[in-house]
Structure formats: structure tokens, C-alpha cells
Amino acid sequence: MIVDIRNFSIIAHIDHGKSTLADRLIQAAGLADMRTFKDQMLDTMEIERERGITIKSNAISLPYTDAEGREYELNLIDTPGHVDFSYEVSRALVSCEGVLLLIDAAQGVEAQTVANLYAALEADLEIIPVINKIDLPSADVERVREQIEIDLGLDSDQAILCSAKEGTGIEDVLDAIVRRIPAPERYVDEPLRALIFDADYDPFRGTVVSLRIFSGRIRTGDLIRLMSTGTTHRVEELGVFRLERERRSTLEAGEVGYLIAGIKTVRDTRVGDTITLDERPAPKPLPGFKKVKPVVFSSLYPISSEDYGSLADALEKYWLNDASLVFQKDSSAALGLGFRCGFLGLLHLEIVQERLEREFDQSIIMTTPTVEYHFELAGGKSVVVDNPSYYPDPVTIERSLEPFIRANIMIPDRYMGAVMELCLDRRGVNSHFTYPSPGRIEVQFDMPLAEVVFDFYDRLKTVTQGYGSFDYEILDYRESDLVRVDILLNGERVDALSQIVHKDRARTRALQACERLKEEIPRHMFKIAVQGAIGGTIIARTTIPPFRKDVTAKCYGGDITRKRKLLEKQKKGKKRMKMIGSVTVPQSAFVAVLKSEGK
């Protein structure tokens, strides 16, 4: 019996209820009962569940029988929501025929809703607006309908109302999926073309590739070819995703499933690549494949230099599961041997840091993140610099270029002034405004990437009291007047704290860095001078005063245990610090220097 297929995704602004809706659909399909159910079923990583975000794509096939008794296989492809992972999202989307565009009934349309809509339109998908959280007292369905019409240009009569939390409207959602999302084309007799939209590492089986088959079919035992690299692999296992993997002997056009083919590491596969059969290859791969490039760079060092080997092992293991991390050996005068790493964005960086510490038990220092700069030098040479340590000799620089992005910001109009000020402060240019609906403004700015990757989003949230939302796309490299600001601790330059900044901002940034360091570095028994410098010129300075007194007045028989425990706790805190010269610098200091406001 041929079962009908629907391939779809849910896209939403953060906290609009994507994971909860996915949970309800899984329950409605009978895949999870009361006993096996837990919140955020598809977010399997601890860090995803903790932060309430999706980092990795994930798929699940939901069996569904409609009112007339027709059976369907509904393939839900869950995607990350964050801008750092937009390429992964785009590959997951082209694997679908339709999306549920989820909108919070109280919050309304947000910047990410719009960005997601564009991505879905680009992939030519059927879009079903779903208004969620209608049970909230602050829900304003009529306002959201208006936004759907005006901001998104969609037919709001077609919007489905639901409350994933309460479980209302779930049948309507399922019904809309089968009625409105087109069935996939099933070109079973054509040569195989399967799109890789994700890859996972299983320590027992190697790489598990998530794929969507656009044409042809694969059987267990087939010899497949990855079209971007030409490498071939024998298919060991095929199947579909339930809550666990479920084996099938064949997958064919229209289906979503997984493939295991003795591929050792995740990086031997590339998200967006096309799989075909070696004996009957497709003439052309599926469109849209590109190699993702890191946009934020930072170095990782073990806190204790003898742990370098252990960190190297941990990174290799981590890399098995996250091919978007780029790294190579690096060394620093202050921090010793480590690794220079490239990340998709600051969230990606934080995730890597957190997972290395939690899952691989590493204590690491991460240096001040930076973007990639281009320098044209005398004599026609040019260099790409993603590490301030390799900033060229200033006298040889003829032109400096830095990456620019276009920021899309959506705000209630009362925050206009504050947001303008913030964007101009971050060197925003070419502003452009649209008024998608009464009371709301969409602001566009071209801004240097370096100004937004760090704490821009936090600042935006602050100045808009949480109402601002933000998304960006990379534009191009533009000429800029760049200098390197160094940080000196008691006169010694700490290479790991250097940053490349716009000349006009150098003094402000240096002062900020000094102030942040003053907050982060604990007092010592001696005075510590914290200085910012360009070359030999000091442009900012703060002082960390020495301890004057640090002793408890009384310590007798009943105080000793408590005192030792306190000492142990402080000692643990010190383990997260690195000795640079005679100054002990906490791990947090390296990222803190970029933040414009203190804790």
C-alpha cells in the first residue's frame, strides 16, 4: 500500500512555541505516550533543553490517519531558529514542501518570523500561518491576523488558531498539513538525487546522514556517491526517524529518512551535498550547495598547559558531530599552545565552549572573539586576518576592509529613537525604514559585522525592553580605518586580549576593555595597571587596587571546617583562571572585554 507523504517544517521566532507544537504532533501521532513523553522531544541535547532552543536539525516521521481513513506519513523536519545556523535551516527547508509559520498570539510577528518567511518563500514552500498561544489572556488574535495580512502579505483567513500548550487546534493543524501542503513529486524512476540536510555521529555506527530523496531510490547495499567530493560508500542501513531510528530496506523519491554507509566522520559529509548512485549517477547535483564559512574567530586554550593533549582529543571528538566548527593549532605568548577556531556566530561559539566543558570536561580559556579582516598591503599583496596577533605592520597597510552585514530590526515605534542611537553608535549606515503595520517599524541598517556579533542583540533587547527583534545577512567587505588595540597588564602585552577595531572607536573600546577587566580580574596583593594601547601609545588606563585586608578575625575549633570548605570553593573558582605573568586572569575576562556594559 502506498502511503501519502507530507514533508514539512515549523518555523517560528524564539519562544513562540515551536517545540511545544512539535511535542503535540508527536503525541497526536501516538509515538509518545504519557510514560515516554518529555518536553522538547526533538531537542535531544542537554543544552537545547536547558536554553529552550534548537541547535541541530532533527526529523521525525509521524503516522497519521485522516477523518476519511486515509493514511499519511508526515515528516516533520525541525530546524534551529538562530541566525547562526541559517544555512542549515535553508537546507532543511528545501527538503520540505510546506511550513507551519508559527506566530505567538500575544507577541505577534517578530523579526525572525519575517526572516523565516523569506527563507520559506525562497524555497518555494506552501506556508500555513498558525497562531499559537490563543489561550493567553494577552492574546490578540485580530491584531496578529492584521500583521499576517500586512507584514507578511499572507491570507489571514487561512490562519489556524491553536494552543499547543493546551492541545487545542492540533487536529486543525494536522488537517491543514495534509490538505494544503502538496505531496512531494515521486520521480522514482529517475537517477538518485538525495539531499543531505543534517548529519549526526553515532559512536557505534559512524555518521548517520539525514536526507530527503528528490528522485530515484536507494536500497541497502547500494554503492552511493557524494557529489561534491566524488567519494563512494556502501549503504549499510536505511530507515526513517521515529523517536528512534526504524530500519527500511528501501527509501524512495519523496521520502525523508537516514542512511548509514560507513562514513567515519560527520565532516566527510556536507550539509547541502547531493547523494547519487555510483552506477547511475544523476547528471547534476541539487542546487544550493555551499560550504559554510565561519564568521567569528577565537582561540581556545587549556587553562592548564599540560591539558593541551586532552583538549586536542576533545576537539577531534566534538568535531565528529559538528562539522561547522573549523580549527587549527595556534599558540600565544600569554596562553601557550591552543587552537584557533572559526564559528558560525556567537551563539555557536558559546555552544562549543559549553559543550566542551560539560560533555568533554575541559577547562578552557577562549580569547576575545573577532571577525575576519582583509588587508591590502604595499606591493600588491593582500592578507586575510582572523587573529589580531597577525595584524600586519601598520606601515605596510594600504587598505583595510571589514565585513558588513544588513541588520533587520523590528520594533514598536516608541523605541525608534533608542534603536537609531544604538545603530549609529555601532557605525550603522544606509538606514531604511518601513512601517509594516501601525505602531511597528522595520529598521534596516548596514553595519560592520564586528559591531553586531558580540553584544548587539543584548543591547537591543535592553533598549527596547525586550520588544526588539533582530536578524542579519552578510553583505560584503568595505573599506575601513582599522587599528589594533592591545591590552597591557602591568606593562606586559597580553596578545590574547588584543582586538582590531575602527580607529574612531579605538579609545572608547580600549577604555571599555580596561573597565571590564577591572571588574573581572580579582584584586591581587599588588596594584595592577590595566592599559589599552595602539602600538607604543597608551590610550586608556585603569588600575586594580591591591588587597589591603583579607583575613577573618576569628578562627577557632568550630570555624575550621567551614573555613576549609570556603577555601575549596574559592580554589575551584581559581581553577578557571589563568596566570599571565604574575596576574591571575579569569576565563570570563577574555569575552567580557568586548561587552559595552558591565555585569
Place this chain on the structure above:
Amino acid sequence: MNRSMTAAENSYPMEPAGLYIHVPFCRRKCAYCDFYSITGTAGLTARWLAALNLEASMYRSSFPAFDTVYIGGGTPSILDADLLEVLMDRVVSWFSLNNGAEITIEANPCDIDQEKILLFQRMGFTRINLGVQSLSADVLQFLGRSHSVETAAAALAQLESKWPHSFGVDMIYGVPGQSENHWLGDLEKALAFGPDHVSCYQLSIEKGTRLYKLHAEGKFRLPGESFSAGLFTATSDFMASHGYMHYEVSNFAATASVKSRHNLKYWHHVPYLGLGPSAHSFDGSRRWWNARSVKRYCDALESNTAPVEGAEVLSESDLTREAVFLGLRTSEGIALELVPETKENLIFLEKGRHMRFLEIRDGKIIPTAKGLLVADYLALSLC
């Protein structure tokens, strides 16, 4: 370096254990004090003493001999003659005391009169420690002390003239609004009575006290760190100019022989037995502590159970860590062997020596007076 030696073996060989007895009764709670006590005796003293006697009998074989006894509290001097007699003649006599043992009792100035002095003498005490805390009325009031300046002065005068052995005085400084001159003036008045031993405690705010609550409510502010540090140094200098040795962070002695031998046991990491509610004990590798309630303490003993409410077995590294932070509180310092020979420690020691926080001599790390002021920091850096 031989890393296997424990602190006790290493620095202070064969020092006998100390006995501490906690008297958990006070007339009223002082505003700063977080030691366990109940106000009034609530008819519990006899019951407490009987329980204490039971408890002492339990440790007879594990702690056979002591060379110091310290009756602390609470307010031990609140006990009347017959109770004190039972305490000394029955409880303490479960154990044998070495010749020349130091036997101390803490006393409140309100309790000191000629009769009490004779009683203490008859009971065999060799040392009285008087809780004066201040000789200024406003400071006494802030601290919530039960006695007046006059009572304190009278008690000091009695001790000076009538008490044949050594006596110590407890003082508190760093009280809000108190200037350096004001404090040193107070201290000088106390020194005029010729105490052999002076403890000068800088006021700290402890959880569960009245001052803690007032401080949290913003009713007063403690002096800043720099001023406090200045007071500490001024105190040390002032005491030195009056001939007292600064032998522990808060303790001064007229001569080496009148240092508090009992309290030195804590800093030397020597075993001690604590009897009574909330008292802590240490046998060289294990530490345990009693119920912080007279009632629970008595209930346990009356049903023949030890009133112990918590215990820990100390690992070799715990012991070393304790030896380091305790030893660094004293002018004797610690054996160099206790500190691992890492690059960081060597850099730190060199820097510390250069900055005159410590000296290294005779195989020891010895904090200077300036070093005692940051003893906790030295310990954190070195252990």
C-alpha cells in the same frame, strides 16, 4: 620534598590534645555574637551538666590526657559555685591532665568579684579570659553588651590586684563611627590593667546575629577595607610599642609563655575534644560536631547516644590545606614542605617575599604583620 607528612606530624610533634567545654548560657545575646547559646539558664543547667558528664565519659579512652582545658561559651562565669564544682571535679576529672596544664575560663565582667576570683582559684583555673570588648559606653551599647564601662573597669582592677595567675582580655574594634584614636585610647585603658594576653577582634558581621539583620537593613555601614586595614596595622604597631607579641591574626601576648596554649592547638592543627552543645572535635583525621541545641544535645545523651550531628573524615589533602591556612594565621608560619613546589607557587612566594608579606627562613613560610592582614589570601594562593 616529602609530601607524605601530615601537618601535625610535621610542624608540632607530639603536642598533646586540648579539651574544650561549651557552656551554652548567657544573660543576653550580644548583637555581634554567633556562638551558640541560649539566654537565661531556663532551668537547664543541671540537665546540661548531667549530659555533659555522660558525654565526657564516652571519650575517656580515646582522649586520655590533655594539657589544656578551656571553658568557653556562652558565658561560663554565669555558672554558680556548685555547678562549677561539678564541672571541674566530675566532668573534667574523667580525663587526666598533664602537669602544668593550662586551664582557662571565659568570664563576663559582671561576674567578677572577689568571691568569684577565689572560687576560680580554688577550682584550679590558671587563666581567666575577660570579655571586655570595649571601654566606651557607646561601643558597648552598639555591641549589645550587658555590662557597663565601670563594671568592666572594676573587673579588670580586681583581676589585676587579686588574680595570681595570667589573664587575658577580649576587645572588639572596627565598630561603625569609631576612629583610630578612639579605639587605641580604649585599648590603652585596657592595657593599663596589665593583661598578659589581649585578643583584638575586628568586628565582622555574622549570619544569624542582630547586627547581621541591622546591617542587611542598611542601618549602619562597616568601615571600608582601607580604613580597616589601617586599624589592623595601627593595632599591631600599638601593641608592639607596649611590648606585646602579635602571635596570631587577632592575638597578642606579653611573653611567649602567656600565649593561649589552648587556642594555639587549633592553629597548630593538633587534636582537640569539644564537649557540650555545638562543640567541634578533631582527632587528627576526623572532625565531628555536636547538636547546636541544648535540648537535642541532652536528649541524645539521655538515651545513651552521642550528640554528634555532623562529621567528616579529612583526606590527606584536606589536612594539608587546613594546616596551611591555620598556620598562616600565626607568626610561626608553616613548614615550606606543606606547599607544593609548582611554578605558580614559586612565583607567588618570590612576589610575596619581595612585597614583604612573608619571609622564608628555617624551612618555613612566615607571614609578616602585613602578611597576617591578608592571611586568607596567602592561604588561597598557596594551598
